[in-house]
Amino acid sequence: MPPVETPLAAEHAALGASFTDFAGWRMPVRYSSDLAEHHAVRKAAGLFDLSHMGEVEFTGPQAAAALDHALAGALSKVKVGRAKYSLLCAPDGGVLDDLVVYRLGEEHFLVVVNAANAAQDAAELIRRARGFDVAVVDRSAETALIAVQGPASPEILRALADPAAAEVVDTLKYYAAGPATIAGIDVLLARTGYTGEDGFELYVPNSSAPALWRALLEAGAPHGLVPAGLACRDTLRLEAGMALYGHELTTATDPFAAGLRRIVALDKDFVGRDALAALAAKEPARTLVGLTGTGRRAGRAGSAVLGPDGSAVGEVTSGVLSPTLGVPIALAYVDAALTEPGTELAVDVRGRSQPYTVAPLPFYRR
Structure with missing residues (x-):
């Protein structure tokens, strides 16, 4: 089966990107050089296509309770407009995936999972939500994700924002998200990332992605923004000490050995809780x-x-x-x-x- 292309495939080709197959997707690995793109993110800004990531939506009166049951973290304690890093664990405590959960409303959450695990994560989350009053929908195939990362990212976003969105850019805290209009396009704007720099992630319908990508490239050029591929994303995240699923996290590793004890809420019931409680009692x-x-x-x-x-x-x-x-x-x-x-x-x-x-x-x- 040929790799899947993101909604931005034509944009990458026009920019001369080199491609690689990653988790079943045809993704840009670099545009110029790994080093140039890495340094641009550290000094100015980089523009990333992350549309291969998966998005699973939870809505309904028991959305928070369902996520508390499904994940290792206490998602019911997350305030509206904030995000939380969490883990999907197997019954034996092994890590099935690490993910980010955005609480968009009292009864509305968006779970963002790794590309390599997207389909199985969505299926597992749907299974774990059975018996709860919640609707779980896999939005991955219809959602594009574009990231602007680097110290110049707030200024670039501000230049494209309407007045209300400009205020969102200025006031949005780290690991927070909210609706905004950027370049005339309605987005979910999150101050999250995987580079160790200040930055934003913008969730949009597939059809809006090319126009948003081009607007960000144009607005960012005077600030030193460049398109950036998967190669520099990996060196950036490694410098920032961030885990990559399949490397630092696998089904054979547990959260405590990975240094993630702080995000496991053993005071609630969830899949894998008993196994993790036993592991927590001894040193890895x-x-x-x-x-x-x-x-x-x-x-x-x-x-x-x-x-x-x-x-x-x-x-x-x-x-x-x-x-x-x-x-x-x-x-x-x-x-x-x-x-x-x-x-x-x-x-x-x-x-x-x-x-x-x-x-x-x-x-x-x-």
């Missing part, structure tokens, strides 16, 4: 840490982490030569006794042992 054998190296050789996912005696004490889940910091960085699961910042370890990089040090996360903070 390995936990997720940051590692920084020297030189120019970066460990990659699957590379062995080595202890002082040369034995394997962990495994890299993501690694790259950081464009911002100029040194190799990695996320890795490491034996619990070796996770103190400053601990000296090594990573097997293509058969050669390279020195790394346990470092606090995130690696980069704006």
Whole structure:
């Protein structure tokens, strides 16, 4: 089966993008160079097509209760207009996906899931909502998502906003969302992102996406905005210490080992709660840490982490030569006794042992 194209495929082709197949989608991996796009986001702004992500809508009197049952977080406590990062866990406590939930009204939520898991997540959320007075609808196929990320993003959005929306841009808090009109197009505007920078994510119907994309490109050009692909999105999120499903989070990992204890609400009942309560009572054998190296050789996912005696004490889940910091960085699961910042370890990089040090996360903070 050929990969699915986003509503912006023609825009990417016109900009000379290089494409890759990702989670069943044909996505732009870069337009110019990974480094140029990465630095543009850090210094000015980048424009991303994230339309491969999945969106599942919950509406009805028991929408909050259904999400409390389905997810590890306490979604009923989220205020209208705010968002919460949460987890969809298996009955044994393994992570099926990490996701963001927006509360758009007292009885209205939007759950945004990873592209690779979108169909199975939607099906699982629908199953878990059975018995509750709620309607659950998969909106993924009809929804486009465009992100503007970087320090210039508020100014770019403000230039395209009507007066009411300009006030929304100015006052919208991090992890908050609300309706706005940008470039004459009605959007759900969220101050969220996956880059470690200030930024916004704009949800629109597929039919509105090309006009919005072109307007953002034009308005952003004087501010240094460039279109940005999946390659730099990965280096940006890694510098920001953000997990990627399939790397740091899988069905074989639990939230506590991943450092996500704070988002698991064990004081409520939800799928996987009993298993997670048992896991919470003991220390994980390995936990997720940051590692920084020297030189120019970066460990990659699957590379062995080595202890002082040369034995394997962990495994890299993501690694790259950081464009911002100029040194190799990695996320890795490491034996619990070796996770103190400053601990000296090594990573097997293509058969050669390279020195790394346990470092606090995130690696980069704006």
